[in-house]
Structure formats: structure tokens, C-alpha cells
Amino acid sequence: MIPSIGLKEFVCSFNYTINANAPPLDRQGRGKRSIALNLKSPEGIAVVHRLCSEADVLIEPFRPGIIFQFLFVAISILYIFSEGVMEKLGLGPSTLLSQNPRLIYARLTGFGQSGPYSLMAGHDINYVALTGLLSLLGRHGSNPIPPQNLLADFAGGGLLCAMGIAMALFERERSNMGQIIDASMVEGAAYVGSWIFKSQDMPVWSGVRGKSWFDGGLHYYETYKTKDDKYMTVGALEPQFYQELINQLANAGVENVPDQFPNDLEVANNQMASIFLQKTQAEWQAIFDQTDACVTPVLGLGDAPLHQHNAFRGSFIRNAKGKYDPAPAPRLSRTPALDLGNIEEPSIGENSREVLVEMGYKTEEIEQLIQDKVVHQVNSRAKL
Numbered sequence: 001m002i003p004s005i006g007l008k009e010f011v012c013s014f015n016y017t018i019n020a021n022a023p024p025l026d027r028q029g030r031g032k033r034s035i036a037l038n039l040k041s042p043e044g045i046a047v048v049h050r051l052c053s054e055a056d057v058l059i060e061p062f063r064p065g066i067i068f069q070f071l072f073v074a075i076s077i078l079y080i081f082s083e084g085v086m087e088k089l090g091l092g093p094s095t096l097l098s099q100n101p102r103l104i105y106a107r108l109t110g111f112g113q114s115g116p117y118s119l120m121a122g123h124d125i126n127y128v129a130l131t132g133l134l135s136l137l138g139r140h141g142s143n144p145i146p147p148q149n150l151l152a153d154f155a156g157g158g159l160l161c162a163m164g165i166a167m168a169l170f171e172r173e174r175s176n177m178g179q180i181i182d183a184s185m186v187e188g189a190a191y192v193g194s195w196i197f198k199s200q201d202m203p204v205w206s207g208v209r210g211k212s213w214f215d216g217g218l219h220y221y222e223t224y225k226t227k228d229d230k231y232m233t234v235g236a237l238e239p240q241f242y243q244e245l246i247n248q249l250a251n252a253g254v255e256n257v258p259d260q261f262p263n264d265l266e267v268a269n270n271q272m273a274s275i276f277l278q279k280t281q282a283e284w285q286a287i288f289d290q291t292d293a294c295v296t297p298v299l300g301l302g303d304a305p306l307h308q309h310n311a312f313r314g315s316f317i318r319n320a321k322g323k324y325d326p327a328p329a330p331r332l333s334r335t336p337a338l339d340l341g342n343i344e345e346p347s348i349g350e351n352s353r354e355v356l357v358e359m360g361y362k363t364e365e366i367e368q369l370i371q372d373k374v375v376h377q378v379n380s381r382a383k384l
Helices: 042-052 092-101 126-133 150-175 187-190 194-198 239-251 265-276 281-288 310-314 352-358 363-371
Strands: 009-014 033-037 059-060 067-072 076-081 104-109 179-184 221-225 231-235 295-297 314-319 323-326
Touching: 033 042, 033 314, 033 352, 059 150, 059 281, 076 221, 076 310, 092 104, 104 150, 126 150, 126 363, 150 179, 150 187, 179 187, 231 281, 281 295, 352 363
Parallel strands: 009 033, 059 104, 104 179
Antiparallel strands: 067 076, 221 231, 231 295, 314 323
16 A cells, blocks of 8 residues: 555566466555566566666565574574575575665565574464464364454564564665565564563453453453344443443343443353344444444444444545445545555556666667566556
8 A cells, every 4th residue: 555655666576487367466556566577587687686776675575595404412403594586586685785775675474584484384374373372362162263364464464564664764864774674474463462472460361262351251342243143342341431331221221231340251241142132233333322332333344434434534445446445544644645546456567668668778678578578568457
């Protein structure tokens, strides 16, 4: 979403071979531009060198090089890393930073650039598992439940990498020097969970998954099914908010509301579950909207953009296909984000010609690169 906040950039698709029929897979590419290069050719590598000579940031997602293991005294292992993908291509950080000392070279991987797991394949679930946080996620008596792919891929990975890039760019204003960023999704996800690590001595934690304050252990911080098989959330932690919850339920004619601090939490949870089954989600919204009871509906992806609060703020915008996407956040007062909802994600190589022109390549040079299959240019799609 970087272009949405007014920063001009393009995506350089590094491909060993160019597949002209490859579908666009970057669902976060709206507003970006794409140039597709064949990195099996020296000419393609040369284009990347020329790109990076003036670039501010390069992000690469490849795992480090091949690992060799040597066992010493049966307890110590020496890990020796060969050259990684980018180094073998002549595009490693030492090479590119020597040509452009101001370059920010971000290496975003699951396990980081070093360590016994650094060469292993993995996904969000594997990375979150190593943080310790996955052990806390899920209902009591159930297996740990991964939080989709939000925690490592996007929060600990993309977002923390972007924060590292912003930090490096800010520091560069003082030093005039670039640097390498080692962005590990494991470490990023763990860092997002810093408060959880630091608060283990607080009473909010029971030591049992699904029995703590924030994971279903309390009847006043829970999700409840409604009469129409939808759900409401209750988050009335503070006594004044729980009292407001009791007041609103009483006004709606509901009796037998459990105390906030009952002798049996399981009984209280069952009581609250029975209460919320008495009305539909819309009926509960009518009761609790504009109150401090901390009760809100669980909305589906299609319903969220239409909710009155989100609609009022324009929290979602329609994309070029007429579907809703989240609007850029946070909002800046002086330099607000650009509404690029009418622009689609680029196809791979959609902007190759224009990017090469901006780099100073002549028309005949560009056509030769395309003819030699060093560069791939697709026809621009109609923007309806």
C-alpha cells in the first residue's frame, strides 16, 4: 500500500525464466509498477545493477545459501553458509552497496539470515510456533490454532520489515549511508508479542490455554453466538463497563445476569451464552450501540465495509473490481493517503518499458532487450 501514501515505486520481478502467462499474484501491488527481468542472462543482471544504483530500497525474500554442518565433541555444530541466491547472481548486499552506499538492502525471511533453521522452508504457522505465542492461541482443550497468516507473514514479517526500512531511511538522513536489514518473521512476530512475554507475572494469565483473561477464560471477555447464528463480542473488563452491560441487559428485560466476579466462571460463561442466544445480532446491536458496555458484533468480510461506523469514516474503499478493500491506515493530517481504488495490481512486466525509459535506456535498446527475452513486457490492461 506504499503508493497509496504518496511514495512512487515499482516492483522489480526477479525471474530466472519469464513466464508470459503467469497470473498476477501480488494482491498488495495496487499502485505499484512492475518490470520483469530474466536473471539467467547477464543483460538482465546488468539492468538490476543499473536499477539499484539509484534505488533507495531493495527487498529480497530468498533463504541464505547452502549449509554445511560439522560436529565437534558431539555437542557443538559449526554452520558454514555458502553464497545465497542474490550473491550467486552478483546482486548480494556487498556488491550493490559498493555501487550505491545509500541503498537499504532488506532481507525478509522466515527464520532469518543465520542459525540452524535459516535454510529450512516454512510458513507463518511454523514461524509463530517458534515464538512461543502459538502455544497461547486456541480454546481450552483444543490444539493451538494459528491466527490465519497474519502474525508472522504480515505483522512480524512485512510490517516489521517496513518499520526497519523506515528506521534505516531515517538514520540515512544523518549518516548518508545505507545498511542491511535482517528481517526474521520469527523475531518480528515475537517482538509484536513483547507485552505477552513481559506480562506473564500479571494475573491476566492462568498458565492454561483458553483459561486466561483474553482467550475465553472470562465470561465478560468472550464471543457469543446469537439467535440467528451470528456472533457478538463482549469486552467489559472494567467494573464500570460491566455494570453498563448489566444495565443494558436489564433495560432489554434480561434477568439472571451473572456477577462479574462469580464463584464459578464456567457457570457464568454458560449463563451469558444462554442470554445472547435469545436475540439476533441486529437486535443486540440496537441494544448496545452508543453505550459503554463494550459489546460489538462480529462482522464478516462482506459486512464490515457496510457497518455504519466504517461507512461513516470510509474505512473501506472499492477496488477496480468493485470489491471492498481496507483503506490505507493510519491517516495523516497534512499528507493524506491517495485513493487508488480504481487501479488494479499490475501484471508481471506491465510497466517494463516505462521503467526502462525512466532509467535512460534508448528505444532501440529496450526493444532489443525484449526481443532477446531479457525483459518481458505485457500489454497494459484496460482499467475499467
